Amino acid sequence: MNRRGALLATTCLAALTINLDTTIVNVALPSLARELDADTRDLLWVVDGYNLAFAALVLAMGSLSDRFGRRPALVLGLAGFSAASGVAALVDSVEALIALRVVMGVSAALIFPTTLSIIANAYTGRRERATALGIWGAAVGTGVALGPVSGGLLLEYFSWHSVFWALVPVGVIAIAMTLAFVPESRDPGVPPLDLPGLVVSVAALGTLTWTIIEAPEHGWASATTTTGFVAAAVLALAFVAIERAAEHPMLDVTLFLDRRFSAAAASVTIAFFALFGFIFLITQFFQFLRDYSALGTGVRILPVAASIAVASIAGGQLAPRLGTKAVVGTGMLMLGSSFIGVSMIGVDVDYATTVVPLMVLMGLGLGLITTPATESIMHVLPPARAGVGSAVNDATRELGGTLGVAVVGSLFSSLYGARLADELEGRLDPATLEAARDSVGYADALAAQVPGVTSALEVAFMEGLSRGSLVVGLLCLVGSAVAWVVLPANRYDPLAEGELVEVG
Template identity: 70%
Template sequence: MVRKPLVLLTVCLATLTINIGTMVVNVALPSMADQLDASTKDLLWIVDGYNLAFAALVLAMGSLSDRFGRRPALVIGLAGFAASSAAAALADGSAALIAARVVMGVFAALIFPTTLSIISNTFTGRRERASAIGLWGASSGVGVAVGPVMGGFLLAHYSWHSIFWALVPIAVVALGLTLAFVPESRDPDVPRIDRPGFVVSVAALAVLTWTIIEAPGRGWGSAETLTGFGVAAVLILVFIQIERAVRNPMIDVTLFLDRRFSAACAAVTIAFFALFGFIFLITQFFQFVREYTPLETGLRFLPVAFSIAASSVIGSQLAPRLGTRAIVAPGMALMGAAFLWISTVPVGVTYATVVIPQMILLGTGIGLVTAPATESIMRVLPPARAGVGSAVNDATRELGGTLGVAVVGALFSSQYADRLIELIGQHLYPATAAKASESVGYAHAVAAQAPALRDLVDTAFLDGFNLACVTVGVICLVGAAAAWFALPADRYDPLADETAQAHDAQLTARH
């Protein structure tokens, strides 16, 4: 007998493990910059090495879990995540840490679509499935809270290595619960992996991310940067052609003709683009500009985390009754308003009266977007193909997160570097000024020896911070308008669950 509450608890803990692994590293970035002598570009890769592997592999991993079994996929994923977390804890340099983070991303890509696939196969009615997905989405919000707080506590007592050691027992507990409570399920009719599509999709995302992260140093208009964007665009077009031509594509691109699917994917992508970019920047703002300790920084993430968790549950309950569009579009508008407000913060901003309301506004918007949009994506495919649907949903999350860190980090890095050279270039040796422009941590270390430079360094930081926030805010507002026109107003009668299941059967025949 399947004990649904225990199955849900297990997959939520597995999801929480991944989200802690994603978020815990951000609060440790300043410590890594100091102890590893890491540049801003190194920090971007420490974050995005994980995100890149996750986003690149999640589609293929979703199909594998459908075909060979969701329970063994979750077991292998959690065991590998624990082992690679231990490897990250043992790293003694930026390159080794980036490599370990990439491996962590590989196993996270196996875990994440499997959890959502298990939910879709365990909770078959739309009403109970929407509630389960809401709680699953809330676990992401809890991860946003637990990751920074746990990381801050550990960094207050130990080195940055401890944040990765702490992930090991959490993954092991989730592994034990999986073996005890998760039933086996699979779809034997899932075809083999589309190898050409897989290779091209990985190459396209890798080239795009690499180009964005390297652009500040090479120049946005340089031949290398323009070539990188051109190669990425060509690879994306080739991927689309491959998927349309092969008998068993990695993803059926015709799914994007369904507005519930394509518009919801775009909404999730933008939401995680905003969230990951925000966390990357605000962590450094708190620790470098405001000089909070890692633990103080982690605790200050609680408002955004709890608001994501609460609004995920609320949004998943309201969307079936009011329609996906009526929840997602206002949620994106809240995100845009929050970022434009955040872009105005000064160095001495008051946390209690300004930053907390900003975080609540942002977190509420993210939660209202992600859970209803995820449920919309999952409704397009039948439960037997839930791995594909969950993989697409997870791919949009990680693609958004990867590009969020890359784009926001690159915009910040470019503006910060130019402004810093302008402000303090004449006060320092050229080599010192150049290194300070590449690393915020090094710039503040220099300013600590020359207090007169501190205000100039903070000014350069806020110039980059504000530009990045305004950019993300505008993207969110444009996304809100697009969501309002593209998403369907698919209200749901709670008493007509049978009708929804019949509709799923029709979709099964169509796809």
């Protein structure tokens, strides 16, 4: 392997590790519900504490790594990530675990944009960069999809603590490879950090996520929820105003006037919104309703991982020939169609003949979206400013994932809780019914003791899964239509190496 190949392998390992962590904890959610007495809102925060910190800080971290050096930034991020993972394996309360998940998210925010920036500076030709990004995209998507598989394998033999212990040696290996293969690179011209923009953006995203996750508890139409949404909107508008007025903004919001940039960013956001929401629910469906083991659950998600890997590489090769519009628009259509299919399944759905094809369709669609969209985002900026482009790309991924878990999880929680209350009204005392509404894990344990709870749990869970999947599917279909209308249909002229030809 030549030095650039080793560099690419290092960045892919780092990206795979932190994206593995975005979903490895999902398969442990039932164990956390039982052993830490975590309800559905607690589980949402365990997942989204990581995603929220990741999404909120990735823009700033990309700028810092550009300014002070990408190699030390990658080492520092990996060290912090590994240390926080090790400590998380030692805690015995859900509150402490959530706090450490936030620390891990901060470290991941430093790692992720740095990996993409390193690749963009090492591979400057558009064709070779597209190939490298395809491999990187495959590592990212595979990490997300393989999380439940890895977690399931660990939980087959060890406690939930093992899903955090396992990340420590991987992080250490990535540090060693970074020191051995990644050359130093930086952009001394990067301006100072935009602190006002950073503070307001974190406040806006944090407020929005908190409001969505807590909405089932307070009520979607309650004063608390309404106030939260209004506050998030005001903060978002304030962020735009601050960035437009700043001499050196954290995010140049005028970039979104370029349709290659804005439409591609929206496509990535929707794709990861869909994927993260799906994994959050399907892992619980497999374990609570189908009684699969943690390992059995992880293995059954392999079709998504495999198809993402294949389509990520294929997408990088197809986009230069067919055009970004055609590849991303088709991928979004496939992704939306898979979720419409998921919304129609029942508790006793056949895995091999129905679930597997839907997962393959989902993975292929997601892979076709992410690599071409990422390449479109990165092409807007020169290599010297790769940190900005990569940070925006990363932010869209994590924003989509954060909101996917929050929205789909909270929508599910509301629908599940209301339907379970209807099904079991008058059959349980108020305190027990409330606990069952708040936690699928509690309801599952209760089903073994109280007749009739199993059927009520199945009906309520499937209502939440079906409606949530339908919402995601419709969002993806809208995204497909937007991609076909807005994204540029550019491809390579085969007779003019490296030149772009606008088509359509």
